[in-house]
Amino acid sequence: MEKLIVSPSPHDENYMKTSTIMLNVIIALIPALIAGCIYFGLRSLVLTGVCIGSCVLFEYICRKMMKRENTIADLSAVVTGLILALNLPVTLPLWMAVIGSFVAIVIVKQLFGGIGQNFANPAITARIVLMVSFPAAMTNWVAPYWYKAADAVSCATPLVLTGTTDEARNIDLFLGNCGGCLGETCALALLIGGLYLAARKIISLAAPVSFIGILFLLSLFYYDSVDYALYQILAGGVFLGAFFMATDYATTPITTKGKIVFGLGCGIITFIIRQFGSYPEGVSYSILLMNVLTPYIEQLTRTKVFGAKEAAEK
Amino acid sequence: MKKLNGIKLKHRKNTENCATVDFPVPAEVILPMSMHMGAPCQPLVKKGDTVLVGQKIGDCDAPFSVPVHSGVSGTISDIIDYQTPMGAVCKAVKIQTDGNQTISPDVKPPVITDKDSFIKAVRESGSCGLGGAGFPTHIKLNPKTPIDTLIINAAECEPYITADYREMLECPSDIIGGINLVKSILGIKQAKMAIEANKPEAIKNFTEMAANDDTIDIVTLPSVYPQGAEKVIIYNSTGRIVQEGQLPADQGVIVMNVSTVAFLYRYMQTGMPLVTRRLTIDGNAVGEPKNVRAIIGTPFIELLNFCKTDIDSIRKLIGGGPMMGMSVPDINMPVVKTSNALLAIKTYDERKTSSCIRCGRCVNVCPLGLMPAEIDKAYRIRNIQELKDLKVLMCMNCGSCTYVCPANRKLAETNQLAKALIPRK
Numbered sequence: 064m065e066k067l068i069v070s071p072s073p074h075d076e077n078y079m080k081t082s083t084i085m086l087n088v089i090i091a092l093i094p095a096l097i098a099g100c101i102y103f104g105l106r107s108l109v110l111t112g113v114c115i116g117s118c119v120l121f122e123y124i125c126r127k128m129m130k131r132e133n134t135i136a137d138l139s140a141v142v143t144g145l146i147l148a149l150n151l152p153v154t155l156p157l158w159m160a161v162i163g164s165f166v167a168i169v170i171v172k173q174l175f176g177g178i179g180q181n182f183a184n185p186a187i188t189a190r191i192v193l194m195v196s197f198p199a200a201m202t203n204w205v206a207p208y209w210y211k212a213a214d215a216v217s218c219a220t221p222l223v224l225t226g227t228t229d230e231a232r233n234i235d236l237f238l239g240n241c242g243g244c245l246g247e248t249c250a251l252a253l254l255i256g257g258l259y260l261a262a263r264k265i266i267s268l269a270a271p272v273s274f275i276g277i278l279f280l281l282s283l284f285y286y287d288s289v290d291y292a293l294y295q296i297l298a299g300g301v302f303l304g305a306f307f308m309a310t311d312y313a314t315t316p317i318t319t320k321g322k323i324v325f326g327l328g329c330g331i332i333t334f335i336i337r338q339f340g341s342y343p344e345g346v347s348y349s350i351l352l353m354n355v356l357t358p359y360i361e362q363l364t365r366t367k368v369f370g371a372k373e374a375a376e377k
Numbered sequence: 378m379k380k381l382n383g384i385k386l387k388h389r390k391n392t393e394n395c396a397t398v399d400f401p402v403p404a405e406v407i408l409p410m411s412m413h414m415g416a417p418c419q420p421l422v423k424k425g426d427t428v429l430v431g432q433k434i435g436d437c438d439a440p441f442s443v444p445v446h447s448g449v450s451g452t453i454s455d456i457i458d459y460q461t462p463m464g465a466v467c468k469a470v471k472i473q474t475d476g477n478q479t480i481s482p483d484v485k486p487p488v489i490t491d492k493d494s495f496i497k498a499v500r501e502s503g504s505c506g507l508g509g510a511g512f513p514t515h516i517k518l519n520p521k522t523p524i525d526t527l528i529i530n531a532a533e534c535e536p537y538i539t540a541d542y543r544e545m546l547e548c549p550s551d552i553i554g555g556i557n558l559v560k561s562i563l564g565i566k567q568a569k570m571a572i573e574a575n576k577p578e579a580i581k582n583f584t585e586m587a588a589n590d591d592t593i594d595i596v597t598l599p600s601v602y603p604q605g606a607e608k609v610i611i612y613n614s615t616g617r618i619v620q621e622g623q624l625p626a627d628q629g630v631i632v633m634n635v636s637t638v639a640f641l642y643r644y645m646q647t648g649m650p651l652v653t654r655r656l657t658i659d660g661n662a663v664g665e666p667k668n669v670r671a672i673i674g675t676p677f678i679e680l681l682n683f684c685k686t687d688i689d690s691i692r693k694l695i696g697g698g699p700m701m702g703m704s705v706p707d708i709n710m711p712v713v714k715t716s717n718a719l720l721a722i723k724t725y726d727e728r729k730t731s732s733c734i735r736c737g738r739c740v741n742v743c744p745l746g747l748m749p750a751e752i753d754k755a756y757r758i759r760n761i762q763e764l765k766d767l768k769v770l771m772c773m774n775c776g777s778c779t780y781v782c783p784a785n786r787k788l789a790e791t792n793q794l795a796k797a798l799i800p801r802k
Contacts, residue, residue, distance in 0.1 A: 065692065067691065067692070067693060067694050067704070067705065067706055067707070067708065068692055068693045068704070068727070069704040069705075069706045070693075070704055070727070071704070071787065071789070071790040071793070072695075072697075072699075072700060072701050072702055072703065072704075072774070072776050073699060073700040073701070073776030073777075073779050073780050073789065074693060074695050074699045074700075074702065074704070074720075074722070075386075075536065075699035075700065075780060076728070076779070076780055076782075076785065077780060077781055079738075079781070079783045080728070080783050080785075081731060081734055081783045081784055083783065084734070084736065084783055134731070134732075137731065139734075176732075177732060178731075178732050178734055179732045179733045179734040179735050179784075180732065267737075312734050312735045312736045312737070313734060313735050317735060317737040317740050317748070317750060317751075318737070318740060318748075365748060365751075365767075366740060366743075366746040366747070366748055367746055368621075368745055368746045368747055368768040368771060369381065369608070369612075369618065369744070369745040369771075370608065370618045370619055370620045370621055370623075370745070370771070371620075371621045371768045371771060372620065372621045372622070
């Protein structure tokens with residue numbers, strides 16, 4: 064008999080690993096990726112491949128240079144690359160996407176200590192950096208099925224358009240048949256992915272529901288039109304942001320109460336930027352701003368310990 | 378009523394239909410002087426002495442301690458220094474058995490006239506909590522505050538273990554007798570027997586037995602770990618919350634393990650102190666999992682051989698359940714009073730620990746609503762005030778946080794280490 068292993072209890076564990084969680088997020092994003100391919104063509108896959116590949120490579124190099132344990136096997140870099148790609152217009156030059164990956168993995172994630180330690184969402188931050196660095200390329204929207212046309216047709220993202228909305232337009236938005244980043248247009252695909260993650264208990268719906276809910280209500284009161292309020296939540300990156308970025312573990316609060324505060328904050332900031340800002344889209348900024356507030360939200364939304372005396376010892 | 382968090386575990390109650398078998402008298406027993414919570418005993422015997430079954434061989438003047446008795450007749454072969462799996466150091470008495478099992482003349486039913494003589498008899502029985510913690514029974518039954526409810530802990534929420542369940546099926550009248558005994562002597566009005574829902578047969582039997590008795594309630598607990606934790610079982614069966622720093626008695630409650638209460642009843646009838654106990658032998662290295670009644674002091678290796686265990690394949694030996702049991706470092710260690718199970722595990726791949734991803738699973742499962750991820754962070758930077766604010770001292774080490782952690786962080790262990798950082802008043 065070999066020497067017995069002696070270790071503290073518990074001696075049993077469940078089999079949910081970090082990589083299992085990440086794999087589930089990847090699975091949940093596949094519908095959105097497929098929708099992107101349908102609407103924007105196979106270049107979507109090329110762009111996604113470049114983002115994922117460069118993210119994993121940057122992660123590998125970073126860990127190597129920092130003489131830390133290699134963490135690419137936890138698949139978190141793959142998730143970052145995938146989410147980043149879904150946040151980019153399909154026409155973006157590939158070298159810009161690589162810069163985005165660099166920002167996400169090297170600057171936002173690894174410089175702060177790697178997985179779980181970053182305070183800002185890597186993909187969101189990378190998108191914002193690209194947005195302010197290459198505004199033209201980052202807003203070069205093309206119409207769905209552009210690849211079938213003889214010449215690429217430029218098209219505005221629905222949020223830039225003004226004018227009336229109607230039910231038919233909202234259905235198009237729900238299905239993703241409109242201009243925008245390659246993974247953000249199809250609300251249906253994102254909803255399927257988000258619900259899958261919720262069903263697998265990977266994410267809590269607290270943040271997405273409060274995010275989308277408050278944005279809907281604010282728009283409803285502001286415009287007094289259900290169609291317009293629906294248009295506000297279906298257009299732009301709301302679903303992608305709410306289900307996949309406002310639920311990021313590292314950069315959002317842990318407790319349910321905290322998640323609700325986070326979601327409400329995102330919804331309110333998105334609404335304010337869209338209505339009163341000079342900028343058509345506010346989802347990325349709202350999530351980044353709330354990321355920054357997360358440590359404070361956490362302090363204020365701690366769980367109540369069962370039977371604990373109120374912090375009298377302070 | 379707020380629902381406390383917990384986790385669903387695979388029950389793995391492979392031995393639930395295994396009637397208890399008596400393990401024969403071993404050639405040698407080892408009796409550590411510390412098998413309970415509290416001060417260790419000093420041996421009352423020396424090398425070469427002969428002892429009889431039921432004879433007291435160790436005792437201690439400290440009030441928070443219980444005596445040790447021999448379960449065999451034979452000769453003291455040695456008195457050794459011994460380290461328990463908990464790390465405590467004490468003496469241990471080795472007895473060479475003679476196989477006659479001659480019963481000591483001291484073994485006679487105690488005479489109970491009032492509460493004091495009862496408490497004294499309970500102490501002399503060598504009884505401590507048989508559920509695993511080993512809290513001295515005579516201390517538990519002598520609280521300073523008035524008690525109105527006796528809770529019988531029959532949750533047995535740990536996987537594998539069926540020792541209490543078999544007690545319930547095999548000795549139900551001892552349990553009811555013990556409940557009535559404690560109730561009448563301590564003047565407790567109400568007893569609640571709390572059984573986890575995964576034991577329908579026990580629930581049915583006891584509901585029938587207590588059908589005509591208003592003073593005994595059978596409470597069905599959900600099959601969510603850790604139902605058997607004291608604070609959890611009190612809350613789920615009475616709605617009362619044992620506050621930080623309080624004992625259950627401060628809420629008018631005493632919680633007793635179901636096997637302990639049955640033992641007390643038998644002791645009052647026969648006078649035979651705590652020298653045997655039932656334990657579940659299971660785990661994937663064990664060929665024939667069983668419930669065994671063994672003489673306390675029987676070396677584990679003999680029980681494992683009795684259950685056709687592939688000894689060479691064992692990688693880990695656990696005294697108790699997989700969630701809160703102790704790693705046993707040596708296969709020759711003996712059955713002690715608190716051994717409710719012995720699990721021999723052969724495949725044991727320890728996953729690597731990685732960084733916290735802040736998924737919050739530990740927070741969502743903690744029955745007390747602690748935040749293990751935050752405690753872990755505060756512990757790493759040795760922030761004692763933060764640890765106090767996070768109430769780490771309330772952690773009962775149920776292990777749910779470590780169990781669910783996808784990064785395999787040893788959160789429950791960290792909580793215990795963090796507790797040690799906080800200076801005690």
